[in-house]
Amino acid sequence: MNPEATRLTPFGDGATLATLERDGFRVCVTNRGAALVSLVFPDGTDVVLGYGDGAGYRDDGYYMGPVVGRYANRIAGGRFDLNGHTWTLDPNEGANQLHGGPDGFGRRDWSLDTDATNGHPAVRLTLDSPHLDQGFPGRVSAEALYELEPGGLLRLTLTAASDRPTVVSLTSHAYLNLAGGGTVAGHEMRLYARRYTPLDGA
Structure with a gap:
């Protein structure tokens, strides 16, 4: 792997990019919430909605990334x-708990390592x-292992x-716009999943 393929820089508010x-x-990718910050195509189009520094991810109510x-x-x-x-949980959306609670994983600084796997740039x-x-x-x-x-x-x-026995459900909460801007009203997405979780009114 080319050592220049993965680099670390300060991202503000104590976060790393x-x-x-x-x-x-x-x-x-930032260690703040293990968030996906951007995905830029060769033509310069960034398809991920995110913040410009680590402070934006600290108390983000939209869970962007x-x-x-x-x-x-x-x-x-x-x-x-x-x-x-x-088990009684810490609520953060009325009586409900959303995305792991008021200090869920998406709000925390994760440890970060740039060692690549399989020769791919990775974090x-x-x-x-x-x-x-x-x-x-x-x-x-x-x-969370991101590989390019x-x-x-x-x-x-x-x-x-x-x-010990517990419940765990991790997911990426990245917002994508394949056009790089504007509305996503005309976008179609196909998910190849064996299972999904239906929602009720809670």
Whole structure:
């Protein structure tokens, strides 16, 4: 791997920006929330909506770009049952918990490592979450691995491990506009998923 393919720079407000480059594509990721900041095509079009510095990601109410968790989406009433025990969570949307709570994974500074895997420019971000963090059981170690593969393929692999039964649902909350600006009303997206989570009124 070319050592110039991944570089780190200050991103303001104590955050760090990792820039991955390959085949004319440029990807920027910050340790603040493990957020995807930009994905720039060879023609200069940036298809990711984000902020210009780390401060924007600190208290972002729109969750633009971070990895959210411990549990993405809403947990109605801020509680859930697991193995006969009811766990009460820290709410942050009325009585509900949204995207892991008031101090969810998308609000935190992750540890960052630029070691590449498989010869691709890459950045690996890790975060440890203690037992009862935001009300969740179990100590969780989370990892987000961004890899820039040939032809501009951006691969994000999210993993988590816990020391006891718990619930974990990590996702990227990136906002994309394939035109680089304007409305997304005419865009179509296809998701290749074996399962999905239906929503109710909570």
